[in-house]
Amino acid sequence: MSVQTGYLLIADITGYTGYLTRSELEHANPIIRSLLEAIVIELKDPMKLRGLEGDAVLAYSSGPFPSGETFLNICESLYRGFAERRRNIVQNTTCPCNACRNVADLDLKILAHHGKFEELSIGPMKDISGADVILVHRMAKTDVKEDTGIRSYALFSEDAFQAMSIESDLMQYSAQFEHFGDVPMRVYDLAAAWQRYREIAGPVRVADEDAVFTTRHILKAPPVIAWEMLTDPRLKMRWMMLKDAYREGDVSRTSAGVRLHCIHEAAHFQMLIVDWHPFEYVTDILHNSSIEGLTNLETYELVPVQEGTEIVFRMGQLTDAEGKHHPAEESAVIDLFENFYPVAFGILDEMALELQQEKK
Structure with a gap:
């Protein structure tokens, strides 16, 4: 097999050994299995599940990766699922046994490295x-919790951090490993990120019965690719046919609470993200400068299908600050969307095809 280059990731349940040694196995094992399943569900293509290692999930990618921002979103999604x-x-157990009473003592750390490895097949x-596979396992044996006070963290090797090329300034850390010497790394507080998400995000979602306009499109690309196209300001510029697009304020990442400013030759649009569920759906409040004082909710939902991803766009009612419905202006926006989205989806198809060709 040829040598591959990509991300190596371990999602490791912490507190596992102490938990099992003081718990009843008939309850502890199903709980651990449930937590591992929650992690595996959140693994998204192009990350591949290599397997389970007791209390940990090992995954990897090979070939081009959408972006470092997407990789960080995947890490956050793994923790959120856990x-x-x-x-x-x-919240849903009343069992007094040790296994059920001590679930809160379990936590998650994620180790991530970017390097070379070989895919092996031995029989089935x-x-x-x-060596890079060994290194990411060694990264599980550090004193990050004791040295930083961060209990739930993602630990990125400097190689992974550089490959991600993200603007976020993560905490620097280093450790000595036999045969590898001093390894520089970066620490990211997963629990703090999840808490920020819980404080800001919905759930806010435009449902079918609440939508005044809905359109659907099958994109021949996985949800991870579709998500990046829909949420990255640089990519939005192309398929939305914008002159410019950027995040307002001093923010380096798109997430709940962030306002996107999109400049079209006909109008300016502001999108305040109010619910953010990576690779599944995103909801924003849309303000269009051509209809001052009126806003509407809009949700983009991503549904995995055999051909790739079904993108579902739903528009909520157009209202003013007092909640009054404005059907005339709303009808004009719907007319605009009916003409806009077929063209926009065609551009997304072109972008997806280009990405597929880059992988070959």
Whole structure:
């Protein structure tokens, strides 16, 4: 097999050994299995599941990756899936056994490296091998929690951080590993990021029964690619046919609470993101400068299908600051969208095809 280059990721449940040794196995094992399932569900293409290693999930990517921002979103989604499942277990159990009482003691850390490895096939078994695979496992044996006070974290090697090429200034950290020497790394607080999401985000979603306009399109690309096209200001410029697009304020990432400013030759648009669920849906409040004082909710939903991803766009009612409905102006916006989206979806198709060709 040829040598590949990509991300190597381990999502490791912390507190696992202490939890099992003081818990009843008939309850502890199903709980651990449920938490691992919640993590695996959040793994998105192009990340590939390599397998489970007791209390950890190992995944990797090979070939071109959409962006470092997408990789960070995947890491956040892994933690969110774990944290929400843990919370549901805690809130919905009345069992007094140690296994059920101590679920809250479990947490998650993510180790990520970018390097070279070889994909191996031995009979029915598949694996990955290489010095960089060893390094990402060594990264699990650090004192990040003790040194930084951060309990739930993503630890990126400097190689991973440079490959991500993100604007976020993550905490610097380093550790000595046998055969590797001093390895520089970066620390990201996953629990703090999740808490910010919970404080800002909805759930806010335009449902079918509330939509005044809905359109659907099948994009021949996975949800990760579709998500990046819909949310990255640089990519929005192309398919929305904008002169410029940027995040307002001193922010380096698009997420809940961020306002996007989109400049079209006919009007300016401001989109305040009010619900943000990476690779599944995003909702914003849209303000159009051509109809001052009126806004509407809009939701983009991504549905995995056999051909790739179904993009579902739903527009909510156009209202003023007092909540009064404005059907005449709304009708004009719907007419605009009916002409806009077929063209925009055609451009998205072109962009998806270009990305597929880049992978070959």
